[in-house]
Amino acid sequence: MPKSKFETIYRDLKQKIESQEYLYQELLPSENNLVSIYDCSRNTVRRAIGMLAEDGYVQSLHGKGVRVIYQPVAQTNFTIGGIESFKESAARNRKHAFTRVVNFTEITSDERIFRKTGFVPGTPLYYVQRVRYLNGTPLIFDNNLFLRTAIPGLTREICQKSIYDYIENKIGMQIVTSKRTMTVERATPADEAYLELKDFDFLAVVTSQTFNADGVMFEYTQSRHRPDYFCFQDTAVRRKPPAGGTSQKLA
Amino acid sequence: MPKSKFETIYRDLKQKIESQEYLYQELLPSENNLVSIYDCSRNTVRRAIGMLAEDGYVQSLHGKGVRVIYQPVAQTNFTIGGIESFKESAARNRKHAFTRVVNFTEITSDERIFRKTGFVPGTPLYYVQRVRYLNGTPLIFDNNLFLRTAIPGLTREICQKSIYDYIENKIGMQIVTSKRTMTVERATPADEAYLELKDFDFLAVVTSQTFNADGVMFEYTQSRHRPDYFCFQDTAVRRKPPAGGTSQKLA
DNA sequence: GCCGATTTGTCCGTATGTATC
DNA sequence: CGATACATACGGACAAATCGG
Numbered sequence: 216m217p218k219s220k221f222e223t224i225y226r227d228l229k230q231k232i233e234s235q236e237y238l239y240q241e242l243l244p245s246e247n248n249l250v251s252i253y254d255c256s257r258n259t260v261r262r263a264i265g266m267l268a269e270d271g272y273v274q275s276l277h278g279k280g281v282r283v284i285y286q287p288v289a290q291t292n293f294t295i296g297g298i299e300s301f302k303e304s305a306a307r308n309r310k311h312a313f314t315r316v317v318n319f320t321e322i323t324s325d326e327r328i329f330r331k332t333g334f335v336p337g338t339p340l341y342y343v344q345r346v347r348y349l350n351g352t353p354l355i356f357d358n359n360l361f362l363r364t365a366i367p368g369l370t371r372e373i374c375q376k377s378i379y380d381y382i383e384n385k386i387g388m389q390i391v392t393s394k395r396t397m398t399v400e401r402a403t404p405a406d407e408a409y410l411e412l413k414d415f416d417f418l419a420v421v422t423s424q425t426f427n428a429d430g431v432m433f434e435y436t437q438s439r440h441r442p443d444y445f446c447f448q449d450t451a452v453r454r455k456p457p458a459g460g461t462s463q464k465l466a
Numbered sequence: 467m468p469k470s471k472f473e474t475i476y477r478d479l480k481q482k483i484e485s486q487e488y489l490y491q492e493l494l495p496s497e498n499n500l501v502s503i504y505d506c507s508r509n510t511v512r513r514a515i516g517m518l519a520e521d522g523y524v525q526s527l528h529g530k531g532v533r534v535i536y537q538p539v540a541q542t543n544f545t546i547g548g549i550e551s552f553k554e555s556a557a558r559n560r561k562h563a564f565t566r567v568v569n570f571t572e573i574t575s576d577e578r579i580f581r582k583t584g585f586v587p588g589t590p591l592y593y594v595q596r597v598r599y600l601n602g603t604p605l606i607f608d609n610n611l612f613l614r615t616a617i618p619g620l621t622r623e624i625c626q627k628s629i630y631d632y633i634e635n636k637i638g639m640q641i642v643t644s645k646r647t648m649t650v651e652r653a654t655p656a657d658e659a660y661l662e663l664k665d666f667d668f669l670a671v672v673t674s675q676t677f678n679a680d681g682v683m684f685e686y687t688q689s690r691h692r693p694d695y696f697c698f699q700d701t702a703v704r705r706k707p708p709a710g711g712t713s714q715k716l717a
Numbered sequence: 718g719c720c721g722a723t724t725t726g727t728c729c730g731t732a733t734g735t736a737t738c
Numbered sequence: 739c740g741a742t743a744c745a746t747a748c749g750g751a752c753a754a755a756t757c758g759g
Binding site: 282286390397447 | 643651703
């Protein structure tokens with residue numbers, strides 16, 4: 216359970232919106248009412264509301280109220296986003312997740328790796344390649360580089376289960392920020408070997424740099440997704456244009 | 467120019483980070499120092515810092531300080547994300563943007579459109595199809611549906627220039643939230659007709675619902691991108707797992 | 718290991734401004 | 739106009755993490 220008040224409120228409101236206790240296009244109780252409901256300060260409810268707005272669940276209307284803009288969606292594909300992991304998506308879709316480790320080696324960063332990943336030359340790394348299966352179908356070909364000094368004692372067996380479990384629960388390191396880039400690329404022979412691509416000759420590729428609680432990048436990953444099961448979700452909140460400009464988003 | 471203090475501080479810090487006045491892995495001045503620097507309350511600097519953290523520019527370290535994790539990147543492709551529009555990307559890359567309107571009609575939503583977009587049957591819509599060129603090369607095939615009641619007086623000519631300019635500066639409507647989904651799809655005959663796909667037979671597809679300041683969805687858009695110029699950027703900040711679960715992101 | 722200084726995290730109460738109705 | 743509701747900003751209090759002596 217969350218220790219902080221704002222998070223408790225955030226989760227409670229989120230759950231109530233997801234269960235449609237508050238309906239799409241409806242207004243939430245006013246901030247002052249929420250203050251009474253949750254017995255807290257206005258700052259605290261505003262913080263929770265701000266987080267819901269970032270999630271694309273609500274939108275504040277100056278002088279009117281806070282409108283619910285969450286709509287339940289029918290999940291067809293395998294969705295990723297800022298919220299879920301491979302295992303969680305599998306669980307939500309009531310499907311079975313399995314991981315096969317096809318490479319586990321220790322390497323050292325060089326100039327070429329540095330330019331691509333940001334790991335300075337000479338940095339000791341783990342190089343892990345894994346194939347992710349959902350209900351027996353290979354969907355993702357993961358290529359990871361991990362900072363060896365940040366993840367002592369990593370083994371092939373741990374990679375086969377869950378590296379993040381190990382990192383968070385065994386080592387006690389916290390994962391904080393992940394910067395991602397998505398592109399579309401042609402399939403390589405390795406992709407074809409590990410994923411059942413049928414007649415697909417292209418992939419969705421997610422490249423990410425991940426930082427721990429010390430602000431140190433400890434992971435560089437390229438995830439190569441079978442295109443027919445790939446679905447990335449995102450919510451963007453507009454900020455005012457930087458003066459003199461025209462519009463700012465998806466013009 | 468921004469009227470609010472937190473936004474002024476946010477922009478100033480952001481600019482200083484981008485210009486590497488504050489370097490990668492360095493700590494910002496402490497919050498109390500920033501309070502002195504900007505002559506404001508701690509809440510206000512914390513708000514600015516929080517926004518920078520969402521942007522993936524900094525990361526707060528409890529008891530230590532705020533670390534810069536921004537790294538300048540070499541822009542190769544045409545990048546999109548929560549920040550830029552087609553026109554702005556073009557400007558940043560010093561390239562020329564051009565739009566060709568290939569369809570401009572008025573339609574009414576029906577059951578099929580409703581299921582796909584969320585516009586309830588009977589809703590009057592504009593149906594706009596446009597091809598976006600960068601330096602003379604067709605890169606994006608845009609399919610828009612706009613709520614007619616929200617955008618009175620839309621014409622083909624306006625679509626050829628910038629609909630968002632019209633919406634924001636002529637009508638005075640504010641764009642607030644955009645929910646997006648990204649997938650990879652096979653090219654259709656229309657795609658091949660409008661984009662110079664060479665031997666590509668697939669596309670990156672971004673589907674978005676956009677809400678105005680009244681919390682009303684006024685736009686549903688499907689943007690079909692030529693794969694070789696497509697690059698989507700994103701930063702995710704981790705939140706604590708929902709209790710009982712294992713890990714949460716990209717496990 | 719303890720203690721104190723520094724720094725970030727959470728929370729509160731209040732005041733004022735602005736938009737809506 | 740007044741009442742309501744969100745937006746910005748301030749100042750203060752205490753907790754928790756870090757670091758140096």
